[in-house]
Amino acid sequence: MAFGAFAGEQAPAVEQAPRRRSLVAVWLLLPGVVYLAATYLAPLVSLVVTSLKAPDLANFDIGRYVYAFDVGNYAHVFTEYLPIVGRSFGYSAIATVLALLISYPLAYFVGVSLRRFPLWQALALILIIAPFFMSFLLRTLAWKAIFADEGWIVTGLEHMGVLGANAHLNGTPGMVIFGLTYNYIPFMALPIFTSLERLDLRFVEAGADLYANPVTTFLRVTLPLSLPGVVSGTLLTFIPASGDYINASPQFLGSTQTTMVGNVISDTYFNLQDYPSSAALSILLMVLILIPVAIYLALTKTDDLL
Amino acid sequence: MLGIYAVVVLALLLVPIAYTIVFSFNQPGRTNATWRGFSFDNWTGILDDDRVVAAFVTSIVVGVVATLVAAAIGTAIAIALVRYRFRFRTGLTLLLFLPMATPEVVLGSGLGSQLLNLGIDKGVGTIIVAHIMFCISFVVITVRARVASLDPAIEEAGRDLYASPAQVWWRITFPLLLPGIVAACLLSFALSFDDFIITAFVSGNAETFPKYIYTAAARAIPAQANVFASIIFLLAIVLVLGQQLAAGARRRKLAREG
Numbered sequence: 399m400a401f402g403a404f405a406g407e408q409a410p411a412v413e414q415a416p417r418r419r420s421l422v423a424v425w426l427l428l429p430g431v432v433y434l435a436a437t438y439l440a441p442l443v444s445l446v447v448t449s450l451k452a453p454d455l456a457n458f459d460i461g462r463y464v465y466a467f468d469v470g471n472y473a474h475v476f477t478e479y480l481p482i483v484g485r486s487f488g489y490s491a492i493a494t495v496l497a498l499l500i501s502y503p504l505a506y507f508v509g510v511s512l513r514r515f516p517l518w519q520a521l522a523l524i525l526i527i528a529p530f531f532m533s534f535l536l537r538t539l540a541w542k543a544i545f546a547d548e549g550w551i552v553t554g555l556e557h558m559g560v561l562g563a564n565a566h567l568n569g570t571p572g573m574v575i576f577g578l579t580y581n582y583i584p585f586m587a588l589p590i591f592t593s594l595e596r597l598d599l600r601f602v603e604a605g606a607d608l609y610a611n612p613v614t615t616f617l618r619v620t621l622p623l624s625l626p627g628v629v630s631g632t633l634l635t636f637i638p639a640s641g642d643y644i645n646a647s648p649q650f651l652g653s654t655q656t657t658m659v660g661n662v663i664s665d666t667y668f669n670l671q672d673y674p675s676s677a678a679l680s681i682l683l684m685v686l687i688l689i690p691v692a693i694y695l696a697l698t699k700t701d702d703l704l
Numbered sequence: 705m706l707g708i709y710a711v712v713v714l715a716l717l718l719v720p721i722a723y724t725i726v727f728s729f730n731q732p733g734r735t736n737a738t739w740r741g742f743s744f745d746n747w748t749g750i751l752d753d754d755r756v757v758a759a760f761v762t763s764i765v766v767g768v769v770a771t772l773v774a775a776a777i778g779t780a781i782a783i784a785l786v787r788y789r790f791r792f793r794t795g796l797t798l799l800l801f802l803p804m805a806t807p808e809v810v811l812g813s814g815l816g817s818q819l820l821n822l823g824i825d826k827g828v829g830t831i832i833v834a835h836i837m838f839c840i841s842f843v844v845i846t847v848r849a850r851v852a853s854l855d856p857a858i859e860e861a862g863r864d865l866y867a868s869p870a871q872v873w874w875r876i877t878f879p880l881l882l883p884g885i886v887a888a889c890l891l892s893f894a895l896s897f898d899d900f901i902i903t904a905f906v907s908g909n910a911e912t913f914p915k916y917i918y919t920a921a922a923r924a925i926p927a928q929a930n931v932f933a934s935i936i937f938l939l940a941i942v943l944v945l946g947q948q949l950a951a952g953a954r955r956r957k958l959a960r961e962g
Contacts, residue, residue, distance in 0.1 A: 411852040414786060423788035426780040430840060431799065433777060437837040438803050441814030448817040500713060507710040520948045524941065525714045530894050531940035532721045533933045535917045539925070540720035540727075543737060583717060633805065641807020644900065649921050660809040660901075667813055667905070677817055680810045691805055 442684075449677035461671030471678040479662055479679060483686070486658040489571065489646070490639035493578035494586075497635050498628065500579070501587035505627070506620075508587075509594030526587050538577055538650050542568055545651075569653030577645035582638065586631035593627025594620075629694065637687055659683050721937065728930035735924035746927040756928045759916035762828060763897050766912060770835035771892040775885055777836070778843025785844070786851040800841045811838065812905035819906060826908030834906045835899060839892040846891060850884025883951070890943060897936065 452466035508526070512519040529537060545551055545567040555561040567573050597620065605615035621628075643660030646652035652661075659679060667676040728747065731740040751757055781800070784790070803811065815834050819826055858880070862872045900914035907915060917929055 411849070412855050414852065415856045417787060417789040419789045423784045423790045426784035426788070427790065427796065430777045430781040430844075431796065434799050434803070434837065434840065437815070437833060438799070438806075438811075441811070441818040444818035444821050445810075445814045447821065503706060504710050504713050507706045511706060516952065520952065522710070522714065524944055524948065525718065527944070528721060528937075528941065529717055530898070531944075532724060532937045533914060533917060534898050535900060535914050535921070536724045536925075536930065536933050537720035539917075539921060540723035544719070544723065546737075580717075580720075583713075637805055637807055641809040642901075643809060644918075649918075660807070663809050663813055664904070667816065673817060673820065676813055680813045683807060684810045687807060688805070 445677045445680050448673050449681050451674045451677075461673065463674055468674070471674045472682070475675050475678045475682060479659065482657055482662055483659050483682070485656075486640050486660070486683075487686070489575050489578060489656075489658060490636055490642075493575050493582065493639050494632055494636045496575070496579045497583050497586040498632065501583055501631065502590055502628075505587045505590035505594055509591045510597065510599070513595075523591070526584055526591070529581075529584055534581065535644065535650075538581070538644060541577060541580065542651055545573065568651060569648070569656070571656055573651045574646045574656045574658075577651040578639045578642060581642075581645065582635040585634040585638070589630035589634065590624060590627040593624040597623050633691060633694070637691070640687060641683060724930050725934045725937070728927055728934045730927055730930075732927060736927045736930065737924070746931050750928055750931050753926045753928045755911070756913075756916060756926060756932065759911045759913045760932045762911060763913035766828060766831050766835060767893045767896040770832050770839055770896045771889050773832075774836045774839035774843050774892050775847075775889050778840045778888065779847050779881065779885060781840070781844045782847035782851050785848055800844055803838055804841050808838075808899075808901040812902040815902065816905035826906055826910070828907075828910045830906045830908070831903055831910060831912065834902050835896040838899075838902065839895055842891050842895065843888040846888035847881060847884045850881050854880050883947075886947070890940070890947075894940065 447465070448463070449471055450465075450467050450469065451463035451471075452468040454462040454464045504526075508519060508522045512522060543549065547564075547566055547568070552561065552565065552567055556563060556565060561567075601619050601623065602615055605619045606612075610618065640658075641660050643658055643664055644650050646656045646658040646661055648654060652658075663676050663679050663683070666672040666679065727736055727739070729742050729744070730736055730746070731743040732745050732749075733740055781796075785793075785796075790796075811834075815830075815837075819830060824830065854877070859872050859876050862876045867875065898914060899912075900918055903912050903915055904918070911919075913929075913932065917925060920926070920929070
């Protein structure tokens with residue numbers, strides 16, 4: 399997968415000696431495998447265990463739970479939060495599509511049109527990744543200030559009659575989707591750029607030579623060849639966007655009407671200290687994300703995961 | 705046409721960045737929400753707000769330690785992936801892919817539950833442990849591309865000249881991998897420094913820079929936060945520009961000699 403887009407400078411791979419079997423490999427892999435087992439796999443097991451806990455009735459206190467086998471937690475979160483789960487996937491699906499539509503032409507321009515100008519290409523690439531280096535929370539708060547009710551954009555739109563009097567942009571679903579789209583455009587654009595940068599233009603010329611019109615050439619040649627980038631970009635946007643709770647939070651771009659599943663996981667964990675519900679929702683979110691991811695990867699045949 | 709479109713999109717991407725930097729020059733006041741006029745007061749008084757300074761220092765410490773450990777662990781895995789044959793390759797690939805395909809809120813609540821179930825106190829240490837975890841996969845990807853571009857004949861030449869394995873590593877392999885490792889470190893540090901969601905679940909009372917901003921957002925964010933964020937941003941841009949220029953110079957040199 400084109401996650402390697404993050405590698406920055408891409409040196410071409412050279413032929414390697416055949417892979418050897420050696421004890422050295424064990425020593426190279428052991429620290430990482432042990433580390434990820436302890437800090438990635440074990441917490442998932444912990445989530446499952448926690449999601450089956452029940453309140454400690456003998457010694458009742460807020461945030462106190464004992465081991466049980468209470469699958470009722472899943473039934474509870476499923477009935478209670480299903481609309482919110484649906485909303486999360488809805489918002490993040492729309493944001494993913496928008497980010498793709500906005501990023502593809504940008505990535506095409508930087509990866510193909512700017513090829514003859516390496517300096518400009520490098521500069522454009524730095525601008526695409528520039529948001530990574532500025533605090534995500536401060537950038538989101540900047541949008542909140544720009545689209546504030548008393549800001550010149552909202553008042554201007556009110557004067558033009560686009561918005562009614564006393565209208566809000568902050569706190570609306572549209573604003574949350576805007577925030578998600580904005581925040582994940584670099585994650586979408588970068589992998590697509592990597593795919594398009596390697597695109598052999600002779601294939602495109604061949605399409606034209608064979609009397610294909612530009613649209614056909616794009617759909618039959620350019621797009622399929624850049625598909626690995628589109629797949630990685632889509633995953634890198636959709637997965638974090640559906641779990642995000644900053645954009646949708648009332649403190650940032652959302653309101654109580656835009657609650658996403660991440661907000662509920664964090665609220666049940668921190669405010670209610672209802673750890674079993676929080677864990678059950680996390681497992682639910684994880685499963686719901688992995689199913690489309692697995693199908694998507696199977697359909698696009700991008701089985702080379704890393 | 706496409707050029708104009710690209711310029712517009714890139715400009716829009718930069719709007720909130722410019723906003724944050726501009727408001728670091730706002731005249732000090734009760735809040736930093738409205739523009740009162742240009743001043744250097746927040747930059748000269750950068751150390752005035754103790755809580756911002758403490759949170760910033762914590763984030764730097766966490767970022768540096770997590771980056772160095774993740775770089776070491778990830779580089780070892782990257783070398784093994786390119787050079788060696790071993791069983792469970794698919795399993796390992798999955799183990800590296802899944803942390804990137806898991807929403808942060810799930811990673812965070814998982815680590816939080818685990819610390820709770822094991823009765824481990826949360827603090828700076830647990831933040832570092834969590835950050836190392838989500839940085840490893842990105843290091844592997846970044847460094848692996850570099851290992852794959854390394855001609856094994858160079859190391860072989862070293863061994864033929866009776867260099868010890870340690871000498872081959874420190875004199876040949878490591879310097880050649882360095883550009884990849886540096887890129888991986890930049891990426892890891894950026895991910896760690898800006899992480900809020902996972903940190904929230906594993907930090908207890910410890911406060912990182914993003915956590916401070918999240919808490920302060922409910923009241924008012926002091927302009928010093930904008931100053932620190934601007935400094936980190938400008939520093940990172942200078943580093944990335946330097947890296948790009950160095951890479952460009954290397955390519956031109958190779959083109960001249962080759």
